[in-house]
Amino acid sequence: MANVVVVGAQWGDEGKGKIVDWLSERADVIARFQGGHNAGHTLVIDGEVFKLSLLPSGIVRKGKMAVIGNGVVLDPWALFTEIDKLAAQGVAISPENLMIAENAPLILPLHQDLDRLREEAAGASKIGTTGRGIGPAYEDKVGRRAIRVADLGDEETLDARLDRLLAHHDPLRKGLGAEPIDRAELRAKLLEIAPKLLAYAQPVWKVLNDDRRAGKRILFEGAQGSLLDIDFGTYPYVTSSTTMSGMASTGTGLGPSSIGFVLGIVKAYTTRVGSGPFPTELDDADGQRLGERGHEFGTVTGRKRRCGWFDAVLVRQTCAISGVNGIALTKLDVLDGFDTLKICVGYEIDGKKYDHLPTAAALQAKVTPIYEEMEGWHESTQGARSWAQLPAAAIKYVRRIEELIQCPVALLSTSPERDDTILVTDPFAD
Numbered sequence: 001m002a003n004v005v006v007v008g009a010q011w012g013d014e015g016k017g018k019i020v021d022w023l024s025e026r027a028d029v030i031a032r033f034q035g036g037h038n039a040g041h042t043l044v045i046d047g048e049v050f051k052l053s054l055l056p057s058g059i060v061r062k063g064k065m066a067v068i069g070n071g072v073v074l075d076p077w078a079l080f081t082e083i084d085k086l087a088a089q090g091v092a093i094s095p096e097n098l099m100i101a102e103n104a105p106l107i108l109p110l111h112q113d114l115d116r117l118r119e120e121a122a123g124a125s126k127i128g129t130t131g132r133g134i135g136p137a138y139e140d141k142v143g144r145r146a147i148r149v150a151d152l153g154d155e156e157t158l159d160a161r162l163d164r165l166l167a168h169h170d171p172l173r174k175g176l177g178a179e180p181i182d183r184a185e186l187r188a189k190l191l192e193i194a195p196k197l198l199a200y201a202q203p204v205w206k207v208l209n210d211d212r213r214a215g216k217r218i219l220f221e222g223a224q225g226s227l228l229d230i231d232f233g234t235y236p237y238v239t240s241s242t243t244m245s246g247m248a249s250t251g252t253g254l255g256p257s258s259i260g261f262v263l264g265i266v267k268a269y270t271t272r273v274g275s276g277p278f279p280t281e282l283d284d285a286d287g288q289r290l291g292e293r294g295h296e297f298g299t300v301t302g303r304k305r306r307c308g309w310f311d312a313v314l315v316r317q318t319c320a321i322s323g324v325n326g327i328a329l330t331k332l333d334v335l336d337g338f339d340t341l342k343i344c345v346g347y348e349i350d351g352k353k354y355d356h357l358p359t360a361a362a363l364q365a366k367v368t369p370i371y372e373e374m375e376g377w378h379e380s381t382q383g384a385r386s387w388a389q390l391p392a393a394a395i396k397y398v399r400r401i402e403e404l405i406q407c408p409v410a411l412l413s414t415s416p417e418r419d420d421t422i423l424v425t426d427p428f429a430d
């Protein structure tokens, strides 16, 4: 049985929520494997809008198991706020349809403090984080001082974990001019939420391995995007997790041999939120138009997204690193009405040509994109459900993208509505 991993192939906000929802109809289990509530996935189902940050997109469908894997950093208070919000929209969430890895590390209020304090101290060189405490929580995981879900089940363990954690954080806070942590308050808060959270805790690796053996279809839902990857992204302007497909295995406990198809989500142009290099960024009327037509505002922070032309160099690079088998191309309709479109096909730095983005920050800062111009189209592609409904120039644009990124289109999305999707290859097919 083919299990599918979905990853964003750009800087996030590629429209993963809709595609995951579309695929989740075919899946039995939907698992998040990295990131936290810095993600913002918008689903539109029968005109109703669902906004998800931490919960897997499949949660809105009946009869599916949603999983939060160990690779995720989990803010328990944000989780229950999101659960309550969805309940108000008629989505019932219980341990029947949600399980959380026992070994997932927690995001605590002190992580959010640190995120904010560091960003404030960085001034102009700030990362532009979502302020959710993601980076500091991952630091504590790797630093072996995180509090994990299972630790909440035993007060003695929790006390030992708190000692270790505060021995690190209190001096750090002092250096940043912040008050020490109120240990008693934090401990009480954790013990208060513990039974609620522990009701969902499972050895996710085991359940998923059993599910796989039973022939269930598993969909792994990536968050953020490949260019925000801690290793391969535009470091240090990245998030703190591995956003590439390989994380689906280590972030849940199901080995890589269980993954049959890697689907890269690719927007028909490029956007980015926060600071950092962006070679094809447009600071003109075209960029403005992309932002307005594409409603490019962050789901989590409401920040305006930076917009630019499609960068085939970067997408080729991320598809290679994640081993993408096929892409889902989204928001093609945002390009309707442009006379000409540009695609970045290479870079020039100090007179030298590059077919990839070099790692050195000094070189990245000097990148000049090499563009290929393509004819635009004036017909509407919005809501198209077959190739026959697309103008010839739009098909040409899509075909050129496939050629340049060396990866075929498996799905084409033409509006936020889940049924406005053209299927070329079913990622779940064996």
Ligand code: IMP
Pocket: 011, 012, 013, 038, 039, 040, 127, 128, 129, 130, 131, 132, 133, 134, 135, 223, 224, 225, 228, 237, 238, 239, 240, 273, 274, 275
């Ligand atoms: P953090 O993940 O909050 O630490 O933010 C680090 C960088 O990742 C910032 O540039 C954020 O804007 C970006 N980022 C984090 N999550 C998302 C997302 O879901 N979509 C797009 N950008 C994101």
